Amino acid sequence: ILNVEQSPQSLHVQEGDSTNFTCSFPSSNFYALHWYRWETAKSPEALFVMTLNGDEKKKGRISATLNTKEGYSYLYIKGSQPEDSATYLCASYSGGYQKVTFGTGTKLQVIP
Amino acid sequence: EAGVVQSPRYKIIEKKQPVAFWCNPISGHNTLYWYRQNLGQGPELLIRYENEEAVDDSQLPKDRFSAERLKGVDSTLKIQPAELGDSAVYLCASSLPTSGMETQYFGPGTRLLVL
Numbered sequence: 001i002l003n004v005e006q007s008p009q010s011l012h013v014q015e016g017d018s019t020n021f022t023c024s025f026p027s028s029n030f031y032a033l034h035w036y037r038w039e040t041a042k043s044p045e046a047l048f049v050m051t052l053n054g055d056e057k058k059k060g061r062i063s064a065t066l067n068t069k070e071g072y073s074y075l076y077i078k079g080s081q082p083e084d085s086a087t088y089l090c091a092s093y094s095g096g097y098q099k100v101t102f103g104t105g106t107k108l109q110v111i112p
Numbered sequence: 113e114a115g116v117v118q119s120p121r122y123k124i125i126e127k128k129q130p131v132a133f134w135c136n137p138i139s140g141h142n143t144l145y146w147y148r149q150n151l152g153q154g155p156e157l158l159i160r161y162e163n164e165e166a167v168d169d170s171q172l173p174k175d176r177f178s179a180e181r182l183k184g185v186d187s188t189l190k191i192q193p194a195e196l197g198d199s200a201v202y203l204c205a206s207s208l209p210t211s212g213m214e215t216q217y218f219g220p221g222t223r224l225l226v227l
Contacts, residue, residue: 006154032213034215034216036218041220043115043116043217043218043219043220043221044203044218046215049213049215051213089154089155091155099168100157101154102147102154102156103154104152104154105154
């Protein structure tokens with residue numbers, strides 16, 4: 001993996017469904033991974049900062065895991081609600097903290 | 113606490129015209145970032161400041177883009193002359209001194225359309 005890739009690009013789920021998506025990043029020179037949520041017409045909002053292999057973070061119904069050896073992170077949303085509708089961005093820091101690269105995002109639409 | 117402020121929120125200009133964007137970071141945040149987000153892409157870092165110093169401007173197209181952060185607070189990003197391909201969202205973010213651990217706080221962005 002040379003770039004930061006996110007999948008799927010977009011996702012529609014029914015209210016109450018649980019969902020997850022993936023961020024893949026270069027595992028060499030890994031330093032940190034950030035997750036952001038970006039609602040339409042608002043500013044991107046930070047969700048998690050993750051640095052250690054095996055890290056798990058949780059914020060309400062949203063959680064994330066990190067595998068630095070294989071270069072991926074999963075974001076999980078349990079019991080999706082319409083207010084979870086947003087684009088979820090991950091950003092990888094590598095080479096110390098000198099280089100930050102964002103993924104293209106996963107656009108989530110939760111249907112009431 | 114006030115967030116990152118950006119202006120204008122929207123700008124429509126004709127190609128070859130100049131344009132400038134302004135950013136006021138969160139008070140006390142030494143690090144300031146300018147990003148460009150093209151449609152369907154993730155934000156791409158243009159320049160990062162630590163106080164007044166531009167410590168990473170490797171992705172800034174220096175033939176037409178310039179930025180400044182006088183006094184280490186507010187920052188301005190300028191494009192002169194603008195081209196059709198510059199249509200994008202320009203995001204400003206700030207954080208405490210960078211180590212990769214600090215959360216970036218983003219402004220709402222300026223949506224630029226070049227006709």
